[in-house]
Amino acid sequence: MQRIAIIGGGFAGSTAASMLARRLPPGWEVLLISEESYTTYNPMLSEVVGASVFPEHVVAPLRQVLGIGRRGRFVMGRVSGIDLAARRITCDTLAGEQGFAYDHLVLAFGNRARRDLIPGMAEHALPLKTVGDALHIRNIVLRRLARIELESDPAIRRRLGRFVVIGGGFSGVEVAGALADCLKGIARYYPGAEAKALKVVLVQNLPRLLPELPASLGEAAHRMLMTDGVEIRLDASAARIREDGVMLADGELIEGATMIGTIGTRPNALVDSLGLPLERGRMRVEPGMRVEGLPNVWAVGDCAWVVNARDGGVSPPTAQFAIRQGEQLARNLLAALKGREVRPFRYRPRGSMAAIGHMNGVAEVFGLRIAGLPAWLLWRAYYLSQMPTFGRKLRIFVEWSWGMLFPADITHIRFTRSVEHESEPAEAETPPERSAAA
Numbered sequence: 510m511q512r513i514a515i516i517g518g519g520f521a522g523s524t525a526a527s528m529l530a531r532r533l534p535p536g537w538e539v540l541l542i543s544e545e546s547y548t549t550y551n552p553m554l555s556e557v558v559g560a561s562v563f564p565e566h567v568v569a570p571l572r573q574v575l576g577i578g579r580r581g582r583f584v585m586g587r588v589s590g591i592d593l594a595a596r597r598i599t600c601d602t603l604a605g606e607q608g609f610a611y612d613h614l615v616l617a618f619g620n621r622a623r624r625d626l627i628p629g630m631a632e633h634a635l636p637l638k639t640v641g642d643a644l645h646i647r648n649i650v651l652r653r654l655a656r657i658e659l660e661s662d663p664a665i666r667r668r669l670g671r672f673v674v675i676g677g678g679f680s681g682v683e684v685a686g687a688l689a690d691c692l693k694g695i696a697r698y699y700p701g702a703e704a705k706a707l708k709v710v711l712v713q714n715l716p717r718l719l720p721e722l723p724a725s726l727g728e729a730a731h732r733m734l735m736t737d738g739v740e741i742r743l744d745a746s747a748a749r750i751r752e753d754g755v756m757l758a759d760g761e762l763i764e765g766a767t768m769i770g771t772i773g774t775r776p777n778a779l780v781d782s783l784g785l786p787l788e789r790g791r792m793r794v795e796p797g798m799r800v801e802g803l804p805n806v807w808a809v810g811d812c813a814w815v816v817n818a819r820d821g822g823v824s825p826p827t828a829q830f831a832i833r834q835g836e837q838l839a840r841n842l843l844a845a846l847k848g849r850e851v852r853p854f855r856y857r858p859r860g861s862m863a864a865i866g867h868m869n870g871v872a873e874v875f876g877l878r879i880a881g882l883p884a885w886l887l888w889r890a891y892y893l894s895q896m897p898t899f900g901r902k903l904r905i906f907v908e909w910s911w912g913m914l915f916p917a918d919i920t921h922i923r924f925t926r927s928v929e930h931e932s933e934p935a936e937a938e939t940p941p942e943r944s945a946a947a
Contacts, residue, residue, distance in 0.1 A: 510536065510537070510538050511536055511537050511538075511612045512537070512538050512539070512540050512609070512610065512611050512612055512613075513529060513533070513537065513538070513539045513540070513611065513612065513613045513614075513615065513842060514539075514540045514542065514598055514609060514611035514613070514614050514615065515539060515540065515541045515542065515615040515617055516542050516543075516588050516591075516598070516614070516615065516616055516617060516618050516779075517542075517543060517616070517617035517618035517619055517810065517812075518541060518543030518544075518545060518547070518548050518571045519548055519549075519617060519618075519619045519810055519811070519831060520548065520810065520828050520831035520832050520835065521617045521619075521809040521810030521811075521831040521832070521834050521835040521838070522541065522543070522548075522615065522617030522618075522809070522810065522835065523541070523548045523569075523571060523574045523575070523835070524831070524832050524835030524836055524839070525615060525617065525809065525835040525836070525838045525839045525842075526539050526541040526571075526574070526575050526581060527574050527575055527576065527581075528835070528836060528839035528840075529580070529581070529839050529842060529843070530575055530576050530579045530580050530581030531576065531579060531580075532839070532843055533580045533843070533846075534846065537580060537846065538580045538581070538582055539575075539580060539581050539582070540582050540583075540584065540609060540611070541571060541575055541581065541582070541583050541584070542583075542584045542585075542586060542588060542598070542600055542609070543571055543583075543584075543585060543586075544585070544586070544587050545571075545585070546570060546571055546572070546583075546585050547568040547569060547570050547571055548568065548569050548571055548574060549567060549568050549639065549640055550567045550568070550569070550828070550892055550895070551638070551828070552679070552683070552828060552892065553566070553567040553892055554567060554637055554638075554639075554640065554642070554643040554680075554684075555637075555643075555680065555683035555684040555686070555687040555688075555864065556683075556687055556864065557640065557643035557644065557647060558637070558643050558646045558647050558650075558684055558687055558688060558691070559647075559684075559686075559687025559688055559690055559691040559866075559867070559917065560647055560691050560695070560917035560918050560919065561687065561690070561691070561867055561912055561917055562908070562909065562912065563908065563918075564640050564643070564644055566905050566908060566909070567640065567643075568640060569896055569897050569901070570897075571583050573897050573898060573901075574897050584600065584602060584607075584609070585602065585603065586600040586601055586602035586603070586607070587600065587601045588600050588601075588618075588779060589601050589606070590782070591614070591779070591782075591783060593614075593783070593803065593806065596610060596611050596612065596614070596805070597609065597610050597611070598610075598611060598614075612805065613805050613806075613807065613842060613845075614805065614806045614807070615806075615807045615808070615809065615838065615842075616779075616783075616792065616800070616806070616807070616808040616809075616812060616813070617808070617809050617810045617812065617813075617835070618777045618779060618810075618812055619777065619810055619811040619812055620774040620775060620776055620777060620790075620811045620812060620826070621638070621774065621775050621776070621777060622636040622637075622638040622642075622770075622773065622774065622775070623773035623774050623775040624636060624770070624773070626770075626772060626773035627675070627747050627748070627749065627750055627770075628748070628749045628750070629749050629750035629751055630750050630770055630773075632750075632752075633750045633751060633752050633768055634675065634750050634768040634769065634770035635649065635767065635768065635769050635770065636770050637680060637684060637769060637770070637771055644922070646767075646769060648921055648922065649767055650672070650688065650691070650692075650767065651695075651919060651921045652921065653669050653670070653672075653766060653767060654692075654695070654696070654699040654702045654707075655699065655921075656669055657669045657670055657699070657701065657702040657706075658699055658700075658701030658702055659701075666706065667706065667764065668753060668754070668764050668765060668766045669766045670702065670703075670706045670707045670708060671707075671708045671709075671710060671754075671763075671764055671765040671766065671767075672688055672692075672707075672708070672709045672710070672765060672767045672768075672769065673709075673710045673712060673754065673755050673763055673765040673767070673768045673769070674688070674709065674710070674711045674712065674768075674769045674771060675712050675747055675750075675755065675768065675769065675770050675771060675772060676712075676713065676770070676771035676772035677711060677712075677713025677714075677715065677717075677718040677719065677720075677741075677743075678719065678720070678721065678771065678772070679719065679721065679861075679863050680771035681711060681713070681771040681772070682711070682718055682719055682730055682734065682863055682865060683863055683864050683865070684769060684771060685709050685711040685734060685739050686733065686734055686737060686739070686864065686865040686866030686867075686869065687864070687866055687867070688709050688769075689709045689734070689737040689738055689739050689866060690737060690866040690867040690917075691917050692704070692707045692709065693737070693738070694867075694916045694917045695916065695917055695919045698919055708738070708740060709737075709738070709739045709740070710739070710740045710741075710742065710763055710765065711734065711739055711740070711741045711742065712742050712745050712747055712755060712757075712763065713741070713742065713743050713744075713745065714744065714745060714746040714747070715743065715744070716743055716744050717731070717743065718730050718731050718734075718741070718743075719863060719871070721825075721861055722861055722863070722871065722873055723873060723878060725878060726871040726872075726873060726878055726880065727871075729871050729880040730863065730865050730871050733865040733866065733869050733871075733880075734865060734866075737865075737866050742757075742763070745757050745758075745763075746758040750768055750770075752766075753765075753766070754768070755768060774811070774826070775790070776790040776791070776812065777812060780792065780812060785800055785801075785803075785806075786800075786801050786802070787814075788814040789814070791811075791812055791813055791814040792808045792812060792813050792814060793814045794807070794808050794813050794814060794815055796816065796818060796853030796854065797841050797851035797852060797853055797854075798813065798815060798834065798837070798838050798841060798851075798854060799851070807838060807841075807842070809831070809834040809835055809838050810826075810831045810834060810835070811826040811831065813834075815830075815834055815854055816853075816854070817830075817854060817855065817856055818853040818854060818855040819855045819856060819857055824854070824856075827861075829858060829859060830856065830858070832895070833854075833856045834854055834856075837852070837854050837855075837856075840852070859874055859875060860872060860873040860874035860875060860876075860877075861873055862874075862884060862887060862888040862891065863888070864885055864888050864889075865885075868882050868885050868913065869881060869882065869884075869885055870882075870884035870885035870887075870888050871884050872884035872887055872888060874887065889909060893905060893906060893909075
């Protein structure tokens, strides 16, 4: 059996694997390797933070996406090495280290959150890149409110109630809006934490929000966030992140106990180990998405420097581009197997969208600018359409409709096991808010 191996289960990798599993000729199989058993719809992580959707609503099982039983196989594991000369992958799996041979290799492992962009970021800021990150931030928010109820020191109460979001792009705007709506909705369950004392601060080092969108939509997002009570600081460059807040370049301290970082990405460690040609940390590829100089190695998604033949620009690291690259890559691989010429990646983007809290958003679709509830509904409809199987779509649609009518869930999920209940209680950690105030 000849094999196409795909490393990475994000938008690009899972899309390519799904198409290939349906269309590969006899004698070929596609092997999808991913550290996680699901693909994450990253643009919806802010809604997990804001507790307006459940974590399972923003992920799709890769086995279901791939369609096991056709010509697809899935392995959950971390790739520890790739021998390009021998065409072999070494992978740490649940059954230990295993090797997999391949005839064609697709690199689609995306990138990682960068946590050294600002001094103190790694120690004091919470990244938002994975479902685990989103759940952790949600739990931290609930713990802060519970702590306020038990705290008598006014200075500590003030700091606990301030949440600072760093970055005014899509992720920053979306998480600030979701968090502000969440705090307004759940504050009534914490009578000891005054709702008016809870504050979300958005720090942006540019003169406006959402620089990826037209200025009018950035201004609309600005107004929506201010209506939700978000304090917006433009042209404010974060010089250092401390446990008691964000220090700006001009020396001002924005107080807060919870800092959320939505800026900065770094390449996957595999990129450096392969020694492939890079451009700004991304692998350089030919127009057909073959890695330069390697006819049987391909790269797509956030880890690849893919030029859009339509306008000559570099593809941005967004979901819609990753999906289209995955589709084109699958077609190119099928053409290569038949000895036909591959085609360059060419795509006209449909537009961009951002959710600004609950039932609010901005969107530009084929040049048409939309704001408010219609943009929010369009945003959700698009991601719902990308979910696999009709049954999953229907289930999520029902859950989302229910969530539009009822308040956010305030469950603090700890996943405590029975053996932990039976063990001796661990020494209580010193809360960072208390040590910062000391």
